[in-house]
């Protein structure tokens with residue numbers, strides 16, 4: 001991709017109405033555009049990051065045996081009345097009237113999923129059902145001040161599982177929890193599984209996946225030994241208490257919630273008449289689990305963790321491109337500049353080529369702001385068939401053969 005052609009360029013201007021680091025850097029880097037508080041467009045660079053996160057989640061969800069679907073965002077009031085959530089979740093839902101009918105914009109999909117299950121599966125041997133989708137969620141956020149960490153509209157992966165027993169649900173719940181840890185590791189986030197309250201979703205305790213960060217809106221008490229973590233909203237102990245396993249005092253820290261998993265049991269199935277026939281032909285209510293990861297929030301969390309005073313530092317797995325190619329001293333029309341770009345792209349490397357006629361200093365500053373892990377410089381000084389290799393995390397530069405760079409970046 002030639003940078004001159006890319007829609008959405010960098011900006012030196014710090015957005016005045018943003019306080020969150022993630023919003024400032026994503027706006028300045030040309031990753032997102034702000035429509036209003038809590039509502040952002042994903043520009044081509046931002047969408048590339050989100051698509052990388054999405055693919056990693058897809059791979060890990062498929063590995064648990066789940067299948068991908070896509071459910072609607074516009075819901076009739078009637079389906080929400082079946083569980084009573086039209087009333088109980090009123091504060092977070094966008095509800096409205098059109099003509100003489102009432103609708104909601106999706107803030108979650110348990111009801112829609114259960115409707116699918118009761119229509120399409122009836123007997124025990126058709127269970128468990130494991131379905132997920134990537135789609136937009138709408139939530140009425142009175143204060144949306146944390147950039148893409150808290151949107152009124154945001155992208156989420158939600159997985160639902162329906163089982164014939166609590167034991168089977170419990171088993172899959174743990175399997176998904178493990179898959180979540182893997183997802184977060186792959187996208188560069190060290191997430192803790194934290195016990196939490198269920199909010200508008202359930203009275204039962206749930207588990208959140210929390211990334212330690214001062215930018216977080218949550219507070220957790222945890223043991224660095226890894227055996228204990230609770231959200232302070234339900235915490236049964238105080239910070240400073242000694243861990244029972246001898247790891248030392250429990251710590252209280254701020255954290256960003258990047259995922260949340262729930263066990264609903266049969267509560268909604270009973271209300272919505274989602275039944276299955278067991279081996280003896282007796283009809284019983286099904287057991288529901290629900291599992292969410294916020295994609296845009298994960299992108300924001302990554303920026304909060306990986307940045308410095310110059311800009312973003314993307315982990316390679318979610319970087320919008322593998323390499324940022326820059327030519328200096330030349331006009332860009334020299335054959336070796338185009339040759340470097342062609343060899344890299346033909347070798348399977350995703351390259352952003354800054355082909356503008358601006359100073360080297362300006363190009364390098366943009367490289368640092370955009371945060372692609374590897375910067376490659378071509379110039380007469382570097383030499384034909386060679387590139388200067390520099391990683392975003394280091395100031396060290398080395399001259400390597402173009403072929404070596406292709407090999408390193410495509411492996």
Ligand SMILES: [Zn+2]
Nearest residue numbers: 223225243247
């Ligand atoms: Zn401990």
